[in-house]
Amino acid sequence: xxxxxxxxxxxxxxxxxxxxxxxxxxxxxxxxxxxxxxxxxxxxxxxxxxxxxxxxxxxxxxxxxxxxxxxxxxxxxxxxxxxxxxxxxxxxxxxxxxxxxxxxxxxxxxxxxxxxxxxxxxxxxxxxxxxxxxxxxxxxxxxxxxxxxxxxxxxxxxxxxxxxx
Numbered sequence: 001x002x003x004x005x006x007x008x009x010x011x012x013x014x015x016x017x018x019x020x021x022x023x024x025x026x027x028x029x030x031x032x033x034x035x036x037x038x039x040x041x042x043x044x045x046x047x048x049x050x051x052x053x054x055x056x057x058x059x060x061x062x063x064x065x066x067x068x069x070x071x072x073x074x075x076x077x078x079x080x081x082x083x084x085x086x087x088x089x090x091x092x093x094x095x096x097x098x099x100x101x102x103x104x105x106x107x108x109x110x111x112x113x114x115x116x117x118x119x120x121x122x123x124x125x126x127x128x129x130x131x132x133x134x135x136x137x138x139x140x141x142x143x144x145x146x147x148x149x150x151x152x153x154x155x156x157x158x159x160x161x162x163x164x165x
Contacts, residue, residue, distance in 0.1 A: 007124055008151070009057040015102075019047050061098065061105070062114060084109065099133070117154025125154040134164055
């Protein structure tokens, strides 16, 4: 779930990317031979592309998490305590990010009740935001999966992956 801490504000972002990458076989051959051409020239041919995104600004995310034990004999409490200690210090196994690595997320553990959005009692706290990207389905040919986002009392509930069709 996420909430807005002010009026709904959007930002447009354009970034330059490359279409191709150096083939794995070329890298493997160069490693075996101890030499090779691994140069990559962005300006050669039609290798450059721009990607545009429309983003929400001034958003606060609330992440609710739970553990699912998978074949371990170790007590669930052990893993829960390890998670709590790390989260209290703002530590993570890998840096969390929001959508892409260009948007790293700072986080803090909230043990109390869930904070109320400043927009909860305001008219602009209830509106449709349209279709939003949920995630990419890498198991099925990198298909994007979207959900219909609605702001209710300043909060958008993001559905679980299993609920998307």
